[in-house]
Amino acid sequence: MVINLGKENSILNQFIAELRDTEVQNHSMLFRKNMERVGEIFAYEISRRLAYETKEVITPLGSAEVSVLRTYPVLATILRAGLPFHQGFLNFYDKSENAFVSAYRKHHKDGSFEVQIEYVSKPDLEGRTLILIDPMLASGYSMTLACRELIGDMKPLHTHMVSILASVEGINYIKRNFSSSEVTVWVGAIDDELTAQAYIVPGLGDAGDLAFGKKL
Amino acid sequence: MVINLGKENSILNQFIAELRDTEVQNHSMLFRKNMERVGEIFAYEISRRLAYETKEVITPLGSAEVSVLRTYPVLATILRAGLPFHQGFLNFYDKSENAFVSAYRKHHKDGSFEVQIEYVSKPDLEGRTLILIDPMLASGYSMTLACRELIGDMKPLHTHMVSILASVEGINYIKRNFSSSEVTVWVGAIDDELTAQAYIVPGLGDAGDLAFGKKL
Amino acid sequence: MVINLGKENSILNQFIAELRDTEVQNHSMLFRKNMERVGEIFAYEISRRLAYETKEVITPLGSAEVSVLRTYPVLATILRAGLPFHQGFLNFYDKSENAFVSAYRKHHKDGSFEVQIEYVSKPDLEGRTLILIDPMLASGYSMTLACRELIGDMKPLHTHMVSILASVEGINYIKRNFSSSEVTVWVGAIDDELTAQAYIVPGLGDAGDLAFGKKL
Amino acid sequence: MVINLGKENSILNQFIAELRDTEVQNHSMLFRKNMERVGEIFAYEISRRLAYETKEVITPLGSAEVSVLRTYPVLATILRAGLPFHQGFLNFYDKSENAFVSAYRKHHKDGSFEVQIEYVSKPDLEGRTLILIDPMLASGYSMTLACRELIGDMKPLHTHMVSILASVEGINYIKRNFSSSEVTVWVGAIDDELTAQAYIVPGLGDAGDLAFGKKL
Known part of the structure; x- marks a missing residue:
């Protein structure tokens, strides 16, 4: 159920190393670009599990039998941190329909929090492959809540949850x-620790802040 | 107060022509790319109004006195249609802080609607230049509501509202x-008609659907 | 020695289908973008064969042991058709040194031709991994000549020759x-036929013309 | 005849500042990205001088009279330093035909050098607008030689020579x-000094090396 793409070395691990590195993080354009590149690699790896069909295309010199995606998966993103990561998926699944969910942590005075869903925009998911994109799988609450909210009483064919970093607890x-x-979980690395504030350690910090700046 | 960049010909008008064109719209990647390119052009034009300061940088062959942005503007985007347009601004203002707002049209049985704000994520705007990004300025309700919601009781230095297409009524x-x-409005073209459902005519259709697919 | 990535289905085959398709070719931006995406996929697959080392990076919340490329491969491109394909490799191997070679077909009156090398720009290749990038492996003459010219009497660690489409004869x-x-050959599809003018059939036409326009 | 876009402040000057800055140069991806963004700005500014025509396009909601480029300019690039800068032009003039020229400095034992042209690939330039792209206008020899070589005995409508940095001497x-x-020269900044080895000072160093690595 859990596929850790970082287990065997590839350039993915280089990108994840840069995402974690405070020195590279100083250039937020590089941070976003690394998220995007990682998204492309996950998109490619997941594409191996999708269904294809053959069709005939006309080339300038003849006609060729080619293999194309039967249907494009739906790309669902958790705002705002997921956006640059989602961009990578969209670069490869350029014909996909997209869903957006905003989840935020409502903090209580005692330091605890609950995750709440606000904005939801989604296409029909009945019988579709859903790729649910959130760079950090910390407690797992946001991913779970977003998934339930998106799916409602529809029945997707299968859901791929994708995070760059995950905690053992979140998984x-x-x-x-x-x-x-129902679900396959794809991650790039699994970190041991999860703080009381649900930050992955050593992790990479707050992905949303690093991509888009601190918020009030 | 209103600057129509499409009034004098430039490649901007080519891009807007492609955004309107149903044949080019068939490739949603091209649609998003055109939004992005238009965003870059607006970003550049607005950058002429910003404040710069000189500083010294070390080159491989000496030291140069250069001119750099004093502070980056805050980029605020209305979801979901604004995202590819926002990407263009972010390509040029890569060090900017970003705000996101979701506005949706709550339709009543009689066909009328009101615009409601759900998700808001924003940095401090006090004394900052704000660029508020929404590809279509139709009725003007979303832009107005988003602006009020973002600003609250803060006092930005100035707000630039940017839309690719606008209706006379919206302006x-x-x-x-x-x-x-308080506000400068930047547009790429102004269309005469606004339908009862608040669509700009001839316009370009539903920017959100064209970029990300239809939603339930 | 020959790895055909298109043999098992992935989104790579979708991109190759679009590269072949005259209808998609009409938008040269899409043609170049498909070349670029295919380049990224090959870059990723080849990266699995490279050497990595662990290092420590400082994250905002601690320190992490990460895996990074020991050295970046050298990216060598055959002009001009190879440029958009090369861009895909450069997107992933952004710290690589690059080589450029121009090869052209000198046509004789009898219809035959020989391949000649003009421009060469290259870094030291001694002990380095070389990735030699040319979208079409037709006769195999250009690839062979470019490789000999680049390497000279240096000894690369290993050379990866990468083409999107190859003919049986070229391989x-x-x-x-x-x-x-010495050499691993990576391809996305293998076509049966090679014309007397050394065009792959059904192929995709002239990659250079499709990316950059016809030349005198 | 000479247009210095950096004379009045815009985000262009921020990008040029980063291109010069050894600290930003450490990330060659940022160096190339800055070249690309600068290329987009020049492309936009030059597009104001081109000819447009009106046509009718069908939108999802009606038909619109739009303004489009009458013909796309030809983009000519001097290898290899010009490639990332050219990419910026190509992002905006995506339907353009392209020319490539390689010019190299043949150094003599006494330290002097002459510029030689090797590789040339070009479309018909008769009556066309030509944009000749080289990031550095140092001595002016390469630009001049490349222009003569490309044009031969054809008669372009007009030639725009574009460099990010220029020396007074080169201009x-x-x-x-x-x-x-015949020619309009577009630059982003003009530096006073030119060394005996034809390097602009303070300049930004060797643009080709910074983008693609040192060569043998």
Whole structure:
């Protein structure tokens, strides 16, 4: 159910190293670009699991039998941190329909928080492959809530949840809430620690702030 | 108060022509790319109004006195249609802080609607230049509401509202609601008609659907 | 020695289908973009064969042990058709040194031709991994000549020759001229036919013309 | 005949400042990206001088009279330093035909050098607008030689020579060799000094090396 693409070395690990590195983070354009590149690699790897069909195309010199995607997956992104990561998926799945969800952490005075969903924009997901994109799988609450909210009572064919970094705890939370026939989890690295404020350690910091600046 | 960049010919008009054209719209990647390119042009034109300061940089062969932005403007985008347009601004203002607002049209049974704000994420705007990005200035309600919501009781230095296409009615609505000392409106073309459903005609259709697919 | 990435379905095959398709070719920006995306996929796949080392990076919340490329490969491109394909590699290997070679077909009156090298710009290749990039492996003459010219009497660690489309004949030519310990050939599809003018059929036409326009 | 776009402040000057800055140069991806963005700004400014025509396009909601480029200019680039700068032009003039020239400095033992042209690939230039792209206008020899070589005995409508940085000496050399009815020179900054090795000071160093790495 969980596929860790960073387990075997590829340029993905270089990009993740740069995403973590405070020195590279100083250039927010590089931070966003690394998110985008990582998104492209996940998009490619997930594309191996999708269905294809053959068709005939006319080339300048003849006709060729080619293999094309049967249908494009739906790309769903959790705002705002997911946007540059989503851009990478969109670069490769340029004909996809897209969903957007905003989830935010409502903090209580005692330091605890709950995740709430506000904005939702989505296409029909019935029978579709859904790729749910959030760079950090920390507690797993946002991913779970966003997934439930998006799907509602529809039945997607399958859901791929994708995060660049995950905590052990977050992965376990997803495992408890979804079956492996419903959901595949893709990650680039798994970190051991999760702070009380649900930050992954060593992680990379706050992905939203690094991409778009601090918010009030 | 209103600057129509399309009035004098430049490649901007080529891009706007392609954005309107149903044949080019078939490739949603081209649609998004045209939004992005238009965003870059507006970003550049607006940059002429910003404040610069000189500083010394070390080159491989000496030291040069150069002119750099004193501070970067804050880029605020209305979801979801504004995202590819925002990307163009972010390409040029890569060090900017960003704000996101979701506005949606709540339709009533009689066909009328009101615009509601859900998600808001924003940095401090006190004394800052704000660029508010929405590809279509139709009724002007979303732009106005988003602007009020973002600003709250802060006092930005100045707000630039930017739309690719505007209706005469939308522009008039902004003029009635903001003074020219507060707000400058930048557009690429002004269309005469606004339908009862607040679509600009001939316009380009639904920018959000064209960029990201239809939603439920 | 020959790895055909198109053999198993992935989004790569979708991109190759679009590269071949005269209807998509009409938008030269899409043609170049498809070349670029295909370049990124090959770059990623080749990156799995490269050497990595662990290092420590400082994150905002701690320090992480990460895996990074030991050295970047050298990217060598055959002009002019290779440029958009090269861009894809450069997107992923952004710290690479680059080489450029121009090869052109000198046509004789009897219809035959020989390939000649003009412009060469290259870094030191001694002990380096070389990725030699040319979208079409037709006769195999250009690839072979460019490789000999670039390498001279240096000894690269290994050379990866990458083409989007190859002919059976071109692959055989490479096999006869290089050993599998020296060279790995990566392709996206293998077409059966090669015309007397050394065009791959069904192929995709003239990659240089499609990307940059016809030349005198 | 000479238009210095950096004379009045815009984000262009920010990009040029970063191009000069050794600290930003450390990330060659940022160096190339800055070249590309500067190329887009020049492309836009030059587009104001081109000819447009009106045509009718069908939008989803009606038909619109729009203004489009009558013909696209030809983009000619001097290898290899010109490539990222050319990419910026190509982003905006995506339907243009392209020319490539390689010019190199043949150094003599006494330290002097002459510029030689090797590779040339070009479309028909008769009656066309030509944009000749080279990031550095140092001595002016390469630009002049490349222009003569490309044009041969054809008669372009007009030639725009574009450089990010120019020396006073280089500009004077162009002025002596071309008339203002033939050629317009566009630059982003003019530096005073030119070394005996024809490097602009303070300049930005060797643009080709910074974009693509040192060569043998």
